[in-house]
Amino acid sequence: MRTVFAGDSINFSYDTKKPVLNGLSLSIGDKQIYGLLGPNGAGKSTLTKVMLGLDKPQSGKLQWFNEIPNRSTNKRVGYVPQDLALIYDLSAYENVLFFGKLYGLKGERLKKQVRYALEFVGLWDERKQKPKKFSGGMKRRLNIACGIVHNPDVIIFDEPTVGVDPQSRNRILEGIIELNQIGTTIIYISHYMEEIEKVCSHVGIMDKGELLVEGTLNEVISQHTDQAVIKLELQKRASAYTTQLEKYQVISTEGNLVELGVLKNDVGVISSIKEDFGDDIKSFQYIAPNLEQVFFKLTKKNLRD
Amino acid sequence: MWNIFLTSMKRKMKNPIIFVNYILLPLLLIVILGNALSSVFQSGEKDAVPVSMTKVRTVVVNEDTGKIGKDIVAFLTNEENAGMFEVTLQTDSSTAKKLLENGEYDQYIYLPKDLTSGFTDKKESYVTIYGEDSNIEKVGITGLTLSAFGDGYLAMDVSSANNKAVSYTHVYNNLLKVGKTNSVETTESSNPVSALSYYGVTMLILILLYGLANTMNFIQEEYSEALGDRYLISPVSKTSLIMGQLLTGCTISIIQGLVIVLCAKLFFDVSYGENILIVLFVIVAGAIFFNALGLILGVIGRRFKQLDGIVTLLIPIMTFIGGGFIKLDFGALSNLSINEVFQRPLFNYMQQGVIDLMPLYSTLVLALGFVLISIFALTRKEIR
Numbered sequence: 001m002r003t004v005f006a007g008d009s010i011n012f013s014y015d016t017k018k019p020v021l022n023g024l025s026l027s028i029g030d031k032q033i034y035g036l037l038g039p040n041g042a043g044k045s046t047l048t049k050v051m052l053g054l055d056k057p058q059s060g061k062l063q064w065f066n067e068i069p070n071r072s073t074n075k076r077v078g079y080v081p082q083d084l085a086l087i088y089d090l091s092a093y094e095n096v097l098f099f100g101k102l103y104g105l106k107g108e109r110l111k112k113q114v115r116y117a118l119e120f121v122g123l124w125d126e127r128k129q130k131p132k133k134f135s136g137g138m139k140r141r142l143n144i145a146c147g148i149v150h151n152p153d154v155i156i157f158d159e160p161t162v163g164v165d166p167q168s169r170n171r172i173l174e175g176i177i178e179l180n181q182i183g184t185t186i187i188y189i190s191h192y193m194e195e196i197e198k199v200c201s202h203v204g205i206m207d208k209g210e211l212l213v214e215g216t217l218n219e220v221i222s223q224h225t226d227q228a229v230i231k232l233e234l235q236k237r238a239s240a241y242t243t244q245l246e247k248y249q250v251i252s253t254e255g256n257l258v259e260l261g262v263l264k265n266d267v268g269v270i271s272s273i274k275e276d277f278g279d280d281i282k283s284f285q286y287i288a289p290n291l292e293q294v295f296f297k298l299t300k301k302n303l304r305d
Numbered sequence: 306m307w308n309i310f311l312t313s314m315k316r317k318m319k320n321p322i323i324f325v326n327y328i329l330l331p332l333l334l335i336v337i338l339g340n341a342l343s344s345v346f347q348s349g350e351k352d353a354v355p356v357s358m359t360k361v362r363t364v365v366v367n368e369d370t371g372k373i374g375k376d377i378v379a380f381l382t383n384e385e386n387a388g389m390f391e392v393t394l395q396t397d398s399s400t401a402k403k404l405l406e407n408g409e410y411d412q413y414i415y416l417p418k419d420l421t422s423g424f425t426d427k428k429e430s431y432v433t434i435y436g437e438d439s440n441i442e443k444v445g446i447t448g449l450t451l452s453a454f455g456d457g458y459l460a461m462d463v464s465s466a467n468n469k470a471v472s473y474t475h476v477y478n479n480l481l482k483v484g485k486t487n488s489v490e491t492t493e494s495s496n497p498v499s500a501l502s503y504y505g506v507t508m509l510i511l512i513l514l515y516g517l518a519n520t521m522n523f524i525q526e527e528y529s530e531a532l533g534d535r536y537l538i539s540p541v542s543k544t545s546l547i548m549g550q551l552l553t554g555c556t557i558s559i560i561q562g563l564v565i566v567l568c569a570k571l572f573f574d575v576s577y578g579e580n581i582l583i584v585l586f587v588i589v590a591g592a593i594f595f596n597a598l599g600l601i602l603g604v605i606g607r608r609f610k611q612l613d614g615i616v617t618l619l620i621p622i623m624t625f626i627g628g629g630f631i632k633l634d635f636g637a638l639s640n641l642s643i644n645e646v647f648q649r650p651l652f653n654y655m656q657q658g659v660i661d662l663m664p665l666y667s668t669l670v671l672a673l674g675f676v677l678i679s680i681f682a683l684t685r686k687e688i689r
Contacts, residue, residue, distance in 0.1 A: 052538045071540045079538055085531035089316050101308045102539040146535070 002030040003066065004154050004185045005051065010060035012043075012050055012209075020046045021057065022209035028154075028202075033176065033186040035200030035217075037193070037291075039299055043209040044189050045082075048158055051187075052079055065153070075103055078152035080144050082159040082189075086131045092118065092142050093127035096149050103150035117145040120175060137168025144172065154185040161195065173199055193292045203291065207299045217291070224294045228264040230273065233257055233283040244276040256282075264289050309541070309549025310556075313523070317557055328564050331508035335569055338504045338630065360391040361443045364401045364410045367394065371421020377432070377451065381414070386450075405435055412436040412444050414451075505575035506651045507629035509565050509584075510644045513591035514623065516558035517599035518616050524550060524603025525613065528683070533607070537683075547600065547680045554596035555589075562588035578655045583662075590665040591647045597672035597679075604679045 005028040012021040020043045028034045038044045049055040051062065053069050064073040087095050096114045105113055118124040121141035131139055140160060148155060157176065161169045176199055180186050190196055196203060197217065204214035213220055229251065234241065238253035245253075248269075249261040262269045274281070365381065367374045382392045395401040398415060405413045413435040423430030432451060436444030527533060527550075536546055566584055569575035577584040606612035626635050627642030639645055646664050653659040 049534075052534070054534055054537060074538060074540045077538070079535065081531035081534055083531035085535040087316070087532070089319060090312075094312075098308070098312050099535065099539075101312075102536070102541050104540065 004028050004030050004032075004064070005187070006061075006063045006066075007047075007051070008061045010047075010050060010057045010062065012046060012055060012057045012060075020209050021050065021060075023060075024206075024209060024211050026204060026211055026214070028185065028187060031180065031183055031185055032202045033180050033188060033200045035196035035203040036187065036189045036206065037196060037203060037295060038206035042206040042299075044206055045158070046209075047206070048156060048189065051156065052077070075150065076153040078147045078150065078155040080147035080155060080157045080160055082162060084131075084139050084143050085146065086139065086142060088130060088132045091128050091130055092123055092134075092145075095131065095142060096145050099146045100149040105150060113149050113151060116151075117149040120148065120178075121145045122171060135165075135168075137164040137171075140164050140168060140172065144175065148179070152184070154187065155179065156187045156189070158189045159191065160188075161190070161192065193290075193295065197291050205295055205298055212298045213294070221289055221291060221294055225289045225297055226264050227261050227293055227297075228266075228289055229287040229293075230260045230262055230270070231257070231283075231285040231287065232260065232273070232277065232281060234277060235280040235282060241277065241280070247272070247276070306545040306549040306552070309546060310552045313550065313553040314556065317553065328512075328561055328568075331512050331565055332568050332572075335501060335504045335508050335573060335575065338500070338508075361389060361412060361440075361447060362410045363390045363392045363412050363414060363447070364395050364404050365392055365414045365416065366396065366398050366401045367416040368398075368418040369416045369420040370418065371425075373421040373424055374416045377414075377416060380451075389450075390447075402435065405437070408437075411440045412447055414447070499576070501569075501573050502576045502655065503632060505566075505569040505573070505577065506648055506655070507624065507627070507644065509562055509569075509588070510591060510627075510647045510651075511620075511624050511629055512561050512565060513558055513588065513595050513647065514620055514644060515595075516554055516561075516592055517595040517602070518613075518620060519557065520550065520554035520596045520599030521603040521606070521616060522613060523554070524600060525607055525610075528604070529607045543683050544680050547604075547676060547683060551593075551596055551600055551676060554599060555592045558592035558596060559588055562592065576655065577651070578658075580654070580660075583654050583660060584651065586662065587647055587651055587665065590662075590668055594668040594672045597675035600679045601675040601682070604682045 005026070007024060007026040010021050010024045010026075011019060013019040022043075024043070024047065026047075036044055036047070046055060050057050053074070062069060064077060067073050087098065090098065093114065096117050097110065100110050100113055100117075115124065118127050121144050123138060123141055123145060126134070126138065131142055134142065140163075144157075144160060160176075161172055164172070173195060176186055176188065186199075188196065188200055200217060202215065203217050203220050205212045205220070213224060215223070234256045237256050238245070238258050241258075245258065251259040251261050253259075260273070270286075273284075363381065365378060367378050369375075378392075378394070380386065381390050393410070395404070401410075401413045401415070404410050415433040415435070417430060417433075419428075420430050420432065434444050434447055434451075528536065537543075563585075566575075566577060566588070570577065602612060602616065621630075623642045624630060624644050626638055627644035627648060628634070628639060629642075629644055629648075646668060650661055650665060653661055
């Protein structure tokens with residue numbers, strides 16, 4: 001597979017005391033939806049700025065499309081920042097038009113691309129309105145339109161769904177999948193684990209400026225955790241089952257709810273639970289190993305810590 | 306660059322503040338300040354108005370039998386000076402002094418007998434003017450009048466007659482060397498600037514100065530957050546980004562300046578001098594300098610939000626100490642006002658017809674430096 005972005009041994013720090021990126025290496029293939037995960041302070045935003053050329057690494061090599069970044073490679077990269085990057089005294093149409101012009105689009109092609117971008121995010125009918133009249137979700141969508149108007153080969157989405165309503169969120173996620181289906185490589189940075197699991201084909205988990213793991217979603221999950229979770233709802237409060245619970249790895253208890261950690265595909269433990277709690281089990285739920293467990297295992301942190 | 310320029314212009318032209326605050330407001334200030342503070346300017350205007358003056362009662366003792374003594378007496382009593390001096394000739398010095406002491410005369414002029422011969426022999430000789438302390442101003446005027454007389458070869462000694470201890474001795478022989486024909490220097494008369502014209506200039510410069518704040522704020526807003534990242538990752542060169550913003554700021558400032566000059570001339574009869582090109586040059590130079598300064602402050606201070614407040618405060622302070630709001634002379638302090646750099650050439654031209662644009666050329670050189678630094682400071686960092 002053709003490599004779209006390659007970073008090798010990237011070191012970056014704002015001051016010499018604490019490195020933000022610590023010898024990080026990363027490779028993103030063509031047409032992937034690459035999810036980048038990491039707790040706050042992991043260095044995701046800095047990595048994004050370094051990838052875009054906004055910050056200069058102290059050492060390491062970067063390549064876009066197998067070239068040292070230059071004006072030509074810049075044209076092939078789109079960026080949808082986490083903070084809204086809009087011009088509020090221009091209409092939605094004028095915003096997208098302006099950013100299209102910045103990327104050298106002209107004439108009919110420009111108009112066509114502006115229309116495509118606005119229709120893609122579902123704002124064509126509102127094109128004459130100024131963004132200050134838009135809802136949070138609409139602003140986010142316009143932000144995306146400005147980032148994709150020049151039809152880039154790669155788009156970096158930095159937390160594109162923060163603070164948007166569920167409807168807009170779904171629309172954005174569907175749009176990202178659609179973009180990928182027409183051949184665009186997506187680099188997706190998000191705090192929302194379920195979004196990553198829903199849209200990404202590949203994932204990289206970062207912490208303390210290092211890339212801890214990367215691969216396809218299934219590879220990462222299967223290779224880095226074998227732990228499943230069983231959620232039980234019992235007749236009585238969990239404290240009434242102290243003796244029975246001693247046999248198991250208790251993750252949490254709350255009232256009559258208990259979470260147990262078990263090995264995946266361990267059929268024996270399920271039989272054992274049925275024997276120990278019998279008719280006291282009001283409900284039983286088996287949760288297969290997932291990204292959240294991998295993330296927790298690798299970083300010892302919840303994503304929103 | 307043109308995309309940045311045209312889009313920014315479109316955005317700014319849509320903004321009513323550009324017209325209301327930065328064109329109507331200075332025009333209003335020209336009218337309000339020009340009329341309310343016109344009395345401050347009247348001292349200059351009075352110079353042109355004839356005033357009546359009491360004649361100086363003068364007693365003259367001329368012991369000089371030569372030409373110079375006669376010429377001085379003739380000068381004091383000629384038709385032109387008849388309105389100024391009431392001259393009585395006396396032959397005796399002591400009588401003349403008594404008449405002065407009695408108050409019958411305001412001054413006593415003594416022409417010694419060696420006046421002409423001293424001049425001929427190139428020796429110093431003095432015309433002495435005696436006067437009471439109360440009449441010292443009149444004595445001073447007479448001294449200056451005599452020093453300006455003829456070829457001005459006299460030395461005068463003015464002393465107070467009744468108080469020798471506090472004598473007023475003004476030796477004018479520095480002005481007039483014996484045997485030389487020096488004309489007395491006269492100050493070329495300057496055209497007084499009316500209050501409306503004065504504020505027509507200061508408000509014009511003030512509005513150009515506000516170009517600094519406008520451009521600085523614009524750059525800060527555009528380049529401080531995610532929007533700035535979006536500009537900086539685009540394939541547009543940083544030089545184009547900077548020049549586009551500078552061109553926008555300069556164009557707006559020049560339009561504002563021209564509208565103010567035009568309205569001030571048409572509606573308030575403000576005079577900017579006969580050569581309108583001088584005013585145009587000041588506007589263009591001011592627009593370039595202030596916007597370039599705003600550019601560099603905006604770029605360097607992108608993450609320093611307090612800068613906006615500091616500049617907003619400094620603009621009226623600069624204008625005040627530059628005499629922009631009230632015509633006050635702050636002496637050397639006024640040199641700290643950046644407004645002065647642009648006001649002074651205009652006032653010099655309007656008042657004295659002197660065209661000295663060198664300070665403006667210097668500001669253009671500085672502006673070039675500001676632009677280069679701005680491009681450097683905004684330059685996207687290269688990746689190794």
